[in-house]
Structures are given as structure tokens and as C-alpha cells.
Amino acid sequence: MTQTGSQMALPLAWPADPRADAFIVSPSNAAAVHALEHWGAWPTRAAILTGPRKSGRSLLARIFAAKSGGTILDDADRLPEADVFHAWNRAQETRRPLLIVAEAEPPVWPVKLPDLRSRLAASAHAVIQAPDDALMPQLLARLFERRALDARADLIDWLAARIERSHVAVMRAVDALDQEAMERRKRLSIPFARITLVDAGIIVPPRPSSGSDRSSEEDT
Incomplete structure (x- = not known):
């Protein structure tokens, strides 16, 4: 048209x-x-x-x-x-x-x-190329704002580092978090996002690490 x-x-x-x-x-x-x-x-x-x-x-x-x-x-x-x-x-x-x-x-x-x-x-x-490091957090922040979701800067940075570099993947991630947060009445957080997006197949779960790295894995 x-x-x-x-x-x-x-x-x-x-x-x-x-x-x-x-x-x-x-x-x-x-x-x-x-x-x-x-x-x-x-x-x-x-x-x-x-x-x-x-x-x-x-x-x-x-x-x-x-x-x-x-x-x-x-x-x-x-x-x-x-x-x-x-x-x-x-x-x-x-x-x-x-x-x-x-x-x-x-x-x-x-x-x-x-x-x-x-x-x-x-x-x-x-x-228009796939989103770069500068655009990823801005896209996430924009989508969260449109849905009136309280996403802190640390969560946005965590997501931007782990989601596939594509506009569709960003939208899928925000859709999944929005739906799960609404259904479970949960606040957005890194642990909540990790479980939700791994279950949705949007991010890959971290590989088990040795005991010396276990504490650092808990923060990923």
C-alpha cells in the first residue's frame, strides 16, 4: 500500500x-x-x-x-x-x-x-542492520516502558548481554517477561528473567561450573 x-x-x-x-x-x-x-x-x-x-x-x-x-x-x-x-x-x-x-x-x-x-x-x-551493543539496551528500555514494566538498569544490561542480537529476539524476551510477570504477579529481576527466558528457550542456561566458579555463576 x-x-x-x-x-x-x-x-x-x-x-x-x-x-x-x-x-x-x-x-x-x-x-x-x-x-x-x-x-x-x-x-x-x-x-x-x-x-x-x-x-x-x-x-x-x-x-x-x-x-x-x-x-x-x-x-x-x-x-x-x-x-x-x-x-x-x-x-x-x-x-x-x-x-x-x-x-x-x-x-x-x-x-x-x-x-x-x-x-x-x-x-x-x-x-538497517541487526541491533548493536548501543541499541540493545535502548530497545529493551523502550519496550519495558511501553508496557509500564519496572525494569532496572542492571536487568536491562543483563538481558542485553544474553539475548540474541535481533529485533525479534528482543521483542520475544519482553513479551515472555511481561506475560510471566502478569500471570505470577512477580516483580522483574535477574533471577526471575533467567528462569523465564531459559524456560522459553530464549536464552541458553549457563553450563555447570566447578566449585571455584560456583559463586560467579550465581550472578550470571
Whole structure:
């Protein structure tokens, strides 16, 4: 579905923002943010934005549309190729920037239409990477805040060091902790998180250690 900037009511600031709908910028996505901010330098009037699931690519695209007055083609890899092809051509004709949002670019996105493949190859490509060390705790804190869960800094740091580096894994972890805390009426803590996430298969339990390391394992 194509959406325009005039339909959006979103924050226009790129940096991290305390509001819940702001896009958090870190080294893992800063290059993508920079590319969308400088859309006037694109070689064509269309670009591709790719990133893993739950990475905020649709939110970033909507912020781009609000700032640039451009158009979004979200989940483009699920649309008929002819629709993407015509949208790309229309962007060149109208000089209105088009952001094509997909999970991956060709050839991972298996585009069969040769003319579309060549146009996408000529377009700028902005990539959101997996979350880095800077982003992981910020994502966790944001999700806990949205659910009104009291997660202390030590718990967030503990989780960030143990959860798989993916946006989906972060959401799964917070979902599991939220549900278990609600059902058992428990406060969030490192021991509670360890049991919950090991049982859910989200983190791997620590290996048994020798007696000399036993005290340190109790703190992991």
C-alpha cells in the first residue's frame, strides 16, 4: 500500500527521542538514517530501505515521508512486480522521492521482471542492520516502558548481554517477561528473567561450573 507524507503525524527529529513513536538511532542504523535524510543526493528519485523484521523500517520510512513529502511502498517484496515498476517510473516523472521498503534487496528479493531489476540496481540502498551493543539496551528500555514494566538498569544490561542480537529476539524476551510477570504477579529481576527466558528457550542456561566458579555463576 502506498502512503504519502501528508497522511502522517510523526516526529520529525531523527535522534533518539523520549516519545514512544520516535526512531532510536545507533551505529546499526545511522547510515540508513543519513541516506534518507539526504534523499536529494540519490542517483534516482527512488531508493530501497531494507532491514530485518521488527527493525523499525516502516517507522523510519514514515518519518522519511513526513520530512521529504515523498511516497512509501511498504512490503514491496510482497507486491506485484508491475506495481513496483510503475511506482519507480512515476517517481522519476513526478520528481517526488519514492522509498521502496523490503526485507532484503535483490537477489535475495527474487525479482523476475528484468526492467524492475535494473531499476532497483540503479537505486540507492539504505540498510538497517541487526541491533548493536548501543541499541540493545535502548530497545529493551523502550519496550519495558511501553508496557509500564519496572525494569532496572542492571536487568536491562543483563538481558542485553544474553539475548540474541535481533529485533525479534528482543521483542520475544519482553513479551515472555511481561506475560510471566502478569500471570505470577512477580516483580522483574535477574533471577526471575533467567528462569523465564531459559524456560522459553530464549536464552541458553549457563553450563555447570566447578566449585571455584560456583559463586560467579550465581550472578550470571
